[in-house]
Amino acid sequence: MKRLLTAAIALLISQVALAGVKIEHWISPSGARVYFVESRALPILDVQVDFAAGSMFDPEGKSGLAALTRSTLDLGAGKFDETAIAEQMADIGASLAGSADTDRASVSLRTLAARDKREPALEILKSVLHAPRFDADIFEREKARTIAALKEAMTRPDSIAGKAFWAAMYPNHPYGRQATPDSVSGLDRDDLSAFHSRYYNAANASITLVGDLSRADAEKIAEAIATGLPKGAAAELPMPPTAPKWGITQLAHPASQAHVYIGLPAIERGNPDFFPLLVGNYTLGGGGFVSRLMKEVRDKRGYAYSVYSYFASLKQTGPFQIGLQTKRSQAKDALKVAREVLTGFLKNGPTDDELAAAKANLTGSFPLRLDSNKKILENVANIGFYGLPLDYLDQYQAKVQAVTVEDVKAAFARRVRPDNLITVTVAAD
Amino acid sequence: MRLKYLLPVLLAAGLTSAALANPYETTLKNGLRVIVKEDRRAPTAVQMVWYRIGSTDEVDGASGVAHVLEHMMFKGTPSVGPGEFNKRVAAAGGRDNAFTSRDYTAYFQQVPKEKLEDVMQLEADRMRHLNVDAKEFAQEIKVVMEERRMRTDDNPQAKLFEQMNAVAFQAHPYRRPIIGWMNDLETMTAADAKAWYETWYVPNNAYVVVTGDVDHKAVFALAEKYYGPLEGRALPARKQQVEPAQEGTRRVTVKAPAELPVLIMGYKAPVLRDIDKDSDPYALEMLASILDGHDAARFNKKLVREDKVALSAGIDYDSTVRGPGMIYLHGTPSEGKTVGDLEAALRAEIARVQKDGISEQELKRAKAQLIAGQVYKLDSMFGQAMEIGQIEAVGLPYQKLDHMLRKLQKVTAAEIQAVARKYFNDDALTIGNLDPQPLDGKPRRPAVATRH
Numbered sequence: 020m021k022r023l024l025t026a027a028i029a030l031l032i033s034q035v036a037l038a039g040v041k042i043e044h045w046i047s048p049s050g051a052r053v054y055f056v057e058s059r060a061l062p063i064l065d066v067q068v069d070f071a072a073g074s075m076f077d078p079e080g081k082s083g084l085a086a087l088t089r090s091t092l093d094l095g096a097g098k099f100d101e102t103a104i105a106e107q108m109a110d111i112g113a114s115l116a117g118s119a120d121t122d123r124a125s126v127s128l129r130t131l132a133a134r135d136k137r138e139p140a141l142e143i144l145k146s147v148l149h150a151p152r153f154d155a156d157i158f159e160r161e162k163a164r165t166i167a168a169l170k171e172a173m174t175r176p177d178s179i180a181g182k183a184f185w186a187a188m189y190p191n192h193p194y195g196r197q198a199t200p201d202s203v204s205g206l207d208r209d210d211l212s213a214f215h216s217r218y219y220n221a222a223n224a225s226i227t228l229v230g231d232l233s234r235a236d237a238e239k240i241a242e243a244i245a246t247g248l249p250k251g252a253a254a255e256l257p258m259p260p261t262a263p264k265w266g267i268t269q270l271a272h273p274a275s276q277a278h279v280y281i282g283l284p285a286i287e288r289g290n291p292d293f294f295p296l297l298v299g300n301y302t303l304g305g306g307g308f309v310s311r312l313m314k315e316v317r318d319k320r321g322y323a324y325s326v327y328s329y330f331a332s333l334k335q336t337g338p339f340q341i342g343l344q345t346k347r348s349q350a351k352d353a354l355k356v357a358r359e360v361l362t363g364f365l366k367n368g369p370t371d372d373e374l375a376a377a378k379a380n381l382t383g384s385f386p387l388r389l390d391s392n393k394k395i396l397e398n399v400a401n402i403g404f405y406g407l408p409l410d411y412l413d414q415y416q417a418k419v420q421a422v423t424v425e426d427v428k429a430a431f432a433r434r435v436r437p438d439n440l441i442t443v444t445v446a447a448d
Numbered sequence: 449m450r451l452k453y454l455l456p457v458l459l460a461a462g463l464t465s466a467a468l469a470n471p472y473e474t475t476l477k478n479g480l481r482v483i484v485k486e487d488r489r490a491p492t493a494v495q496m497v498w499y500r501i502g503s504t505d506e507v508d509g510a511s512g513v514a515h516v517l518e519h520m521m522f523k524g525t526p527s528v529g530p531g532e533f534n535k536r537v538a539a540a541g542g543r544d545n546a547f548t549s550r551d552y553t554a555y556f557q558q559v560p561k562e563k564l565e566d567v568m569q570l571e572a573d574r575m576r577h578l579n580v581d582a583k584e585f586a587q588e589i590k591v592v593m594e595e596r597r598m599r600t601d602d603n604p605q606a607k608l609f610e611q612m613n614a615v616a617f618q619a620h621p622y623r624r625p626i627i628g629w630m631n632d633l634e635t636m637t638a639a640d641a642k643a644w645y646e647t648w649y650v651p652n653n654a655y656v657v658v659t660g661d662v663d664h665k666a667v668f669a670l671a672e673k674y675y676g677p678l679e680g681r682a683l684p685a686r687k688q689q690v691e692p693a694q695e696g697t698r699r700v701t702v703k704a705p706a707e708l709p710v711l712i713m714g715y716k717a718p719v720l721r722d723i724d725k726d727s728d729p730y731a732l733e734m735l736a737s738i739l740d741g742h743d744a745a746r747f748n749k750k751l752v753r754e755d756k757v758a759l760s761a762g763i764d765y766d767s768t769v770r771g772p773g774m775i776y777l778h779g780t781p782s783e784g785k786t787v788g789d790l791e792a793a794l795r796a797e798i799a800r801v802q803k804d805g806i807s808e809q810e811l812k813r814a815k816a817q818l819i820a821g822q823v824y825k826l827d828s829m830f831g832q833a834m835e836i837g838q839i840e841a842v843g844l845p846y847q848k849l850d851h852m853l854r855k856l857q858k859v860t861a862a863e864i865q866a867v868a869r870k871y872f873n874d875d876a877l878t879i880g881n882l883d884p885q886p887l888d889g890k891p892r893r894p895a896v897a898t899r900h
Binding site: 060061062063101102104105106108109110111112113114129131157160163164167168170171173174176272273274275276306307308309314317318319320321322323324325344345346376379380382383384385386387389390391392393 | 489490491492522530531534535538539540541542543558559560563586587588589590591592593594595597598601602705706707708741742743744745749752753756759780782783812813814816817819820821823824826827828829884887889
C-alpha cells in the first residue's frame with residue numbers, strides 16, 4: 020500500500036504543471052466583478068450572478084427575508100409574468116435556477132449558446148435581476164408555502180438538529196438566526212422590494228460566465244446585466260462571530276434514529292488555515308469511506324450509515340461539523356466514539372501514511388472537480404464571490420502538497436478548541 | 449471537430465445511429481459486454497459495472513439481499529483486504545460508490561484517466577473473488593439497518609411510498625422495498641449474501657460501461673486482460689412474473705410524525721418493451737412533460753399557482769423498467785385544503801386532457817426541452833455512462849437511444865389525449881395518503897375525512 024501511494028503521488032506531482040482553467044476577470048463599467056471561462060466544446064452557456072444577499076443580511080426580526088426575496092425574484096419581472104417567464108424559458112430549452120444560503124443569493128441561467136436561444140433567455144434573466152415585481156398575490160402565496168415548509172421542517176429530526184446546532188454555535192451572530200413561521204408571517208412585500216434595492220446591486224455582485232462565447236460577447240452580456248441593477252454599495256458585514264462556550268443540547272423526538280452534531284465556528288473563506296484543515300479533515304471525516312470516523316463508527320461498530328466531518332468556510336467564520344445518525348438507544352455510545360476519534364486526531368494529527376493518502380486523493384482527484392461546465396461554473400463563481408485569488412485553482416494542488424503533519428495539528432489546535440465545542444442530539448435515549 | 453456542428457446531425461430525424469461508431473462495443477468470450485463512449489473534453493474517465501440483478505430478483509423472506517450484497521462488495525477479496533477497495537480508489541484520486549435498484553445493481557468509479565486500469569483491475573477482481581466474511585457481514589448488516597432507519601423509517605414520504613407499492617403490487621416483486629423489510633434484514637445471514645453473489649455475479653450477467661478521455665481499443669485490451677480470465681457460468685432461469693390485473697381502486701393510509709399530508713395516486717401503466725413498435729409509453733412521457741415539465745406546466749400553474757389547492761404537485765413516470773409500470777401523481781395540499789381536495793383537483797387536470805387534449809404550443813415546448821436536454825446531458829461524463837447503463841439494464845439496446853428520441857419527437861397531441869383516456873383508470877388506481885401525526889402524540893388539528 021505504501022509503495023502504491025508513493026507511486027501515485029509521484030505521478031500526481033508531474034501533473035501539477037497542467038493548467039486548470041483559464042479565468043478572465045474584469046470589472047464591468049457599472050462596477051460588477053466579472054469572471055469568464057471560454058469553453059467551446061459544447062454549445063452551452065451558463066451564467067451565474069451572485070449577490071452578497073444571503074440570510075446573514077436578514078434584518079433582526081425579519082429572518083427568512085433573504086430567502087423569500089430570492090425565491091420570489093423570478094415569479095414575475097418587468098414585462099414578464101410568472102407564467103411567461105417559465106413558458107418562454109421552456110420554449111427555448113433554457114432554465115433558471117439558484118437559491119439563497121447564509122452568505123449569498125444566486126441566480127443562474129443555463130441556455131443553449133446559439134444567439135436565437137441565448138438572447139431571449141438573457142432578456143428574461145435581466146428582467147428578473149433588474150425589475151422583480153413581487154406582486155402582492157404571488158408574494159402572499161409564496162409566503163404561505165414557505166411557512167408550511169418551515170412547519171414541516173420543524174417535525175423532521177435532521178432539520179430540528181440542524182437549526183438547534185446553528186443557533187447554539189452562533190448565539191450572537193446572524194448565522195445563528197433561523198427563519199420561523201412567525202418571522203416569515205411578519206414580512207410584507209415592501210420588505211422584499213427594499214431588500215432587493217439594497218443588496219441586488221452591481222457593487223455587491225459577481226457575474227460568472229462559462230461556455231461557448233467570445234470575450235467580447237461576455238463583456239457585453241455582463242455589462243447589460245450590471246447596468247440595469249439598482250444603484251448602491253456593497254453589503255456591510257456584521258461583527259464576526261465569537262466562539263461559543265462548550266455546551267450540549269438534547270432534544271426529544273419520536274424518531275427511531277438519533278441525529279448527532281458536534282462542532283463550532285471555525286474558519287472564514289480565504290484564510291490560509293484552510294489547506295491544512297482540508298488535508299487534515301480528509302483523514303478525520305472528509306475522505307468518505309476511508310476516514311477515521313467512518314472506520315470507527317461505521318465499519319468497526321456498525322453504528323451509522325452516514326458519518327462525516329467537514330469545514331464549511333463562509334464569508335465569516337463558518338462551521339466545523341461532525342454529523343451522524345444512529346439507532347436512538349446507542350446514541351450515547353456513538354457520540355462517545357466520535358468524540359474519542361476527534362480527541363485523538365486533535366492530539367496527534369494524521370499519521371504520515373494518512374497524510375500521504377489525503378494528499379494523493381485531494382490532488383489526484385483535482386481533474387474531477389473541473390470536468391464539466393457545471394463544475395467549472397461552480398468553482399469559478401466561488402472564486403468570484405469570495406474574492407479568492409484568480410490562480411486559486413492553479414495553486415490548489417501545490418498548496419495541498421505543501422501541508423505537513425505539524426501544519427495540520429497547528430491549524431486544528433487554532434480552529435477546533437474543545438472548550439468551544441457545541442453538541443446537539445435529537446431523539447437520543 | 450467541434451461537437452456543435454455534429455449535434456444537428458445527431459438530432460436530425462432519419463439518420464441511423466450506426467453512422468457513428470461512438471459508443472464502441474465488444475463482447476468478451478466469457479459473455480461480458482464492454483461499452484466505451486469516448487469523450488475527450490477533460491482528462492477523466494468513468495467506469496461503471498452493471499449487474500442485471502436487483503431487488504426484483506429476490507424472494508420473500510430475503511428482501512434486501514441485493515442491496516446488502518452491494519455493501520459486502522467493499523469488504524474484500526483474497527488479494528484486496530476489507531476496506532482496501534475504497535482506499536485504492538481514493539489513492540488513485542478517484543471517487544467511487546454503488547447503487548441498487550429494483551432492476552439492477554451498479555458500481556462506479558470516477559478517476560483521472562491514467563487510473564482507469566487500476567479500477568478495472570479492482571472491479572474485475574471482485575466480480576468473481578469476493579469474500580463474504582461472517583464477521584464483516586455482522587457489522588455491515590447493522591449499517592444497512594441504520595440506512596433503512598434513515599431513508600425509510602424516519603422519512604414519512606418514503607414510508608408512504610413503500611406502503612403504496614406493497615399495496616399496488618400483490619404478486620410482482622416490485623411490492624417489496626429495495627432496502628428490504630426490517631425483519632428480513634434481522635434474519636439475513638452471510639450465507640444468504642454469499643449465495644446471491646455466487647448465483648448472479650458472473651461476467652455473462654454483467655456489462656462494463658466506460659466513458660471519458662479514453663481510447664476504446666485500449667479499454668477493450670484492458671478489459672480482456674482483467675475481465676477476460678473470469679469464467680462465465682449459466683444463470684438460473686428467470687421466470688417472468690406478471691402482476692394480475694387490478695380490479696378496483698385500492699387505498700392505503702400511513703400515519704407518521706409530520707406536519708403536512710401527502711397524497712400519491714398510482715395508476716398501472718405500460719412500459720417500453722419494443723423501442724420500434726411501442727407507442728403509448730412515448731405519449732405518456734410527453735404527457736408527463738406537459739403536466740410537470742417546467743414551472744408553468746399544467747400541474748404547477750393550475751394547482752399551485754392559480755387555484756392554490758396544493759403546495760406542490762407532480763407526476764412521475766418511468767417508461768424504462770424491467771417490471772410493471774406505474775404513473776404516480778403526487779402532491780401536498782395547501783393549508784385549509786384536504787387530500788380529498790387535492791385528489792379532486794388532480795383528477796380534474798387529467799379529465800381536462802381527456803376531454804380537450806393539449807395545445808400544439810404545449811407539445812412544441814415539451815419537445816424543445818427534450819432537444820435542449822440532449823445537449824445538456826453531454827456536459828456530464830457520469831450522466832452519459834448512466835444513460836447507457838440504465839437502458840441496457842432493462843434489456844433495451846443503447847444503440848437505439850437516438851431512435852427513442854426521434855419517437856418522442858414524433859408524438860402527436862392526439863396520441864397524448866388517447867393515452868390520457870386509456871390509462872387513468874380507477875380500477876387500476878392505488879391511492880396512498882400520509883396522515884400527519886403530532887410529535888408528542890396529542891392531536892394537533894381535527895381529523896379530516898377524505899372523499900370516496
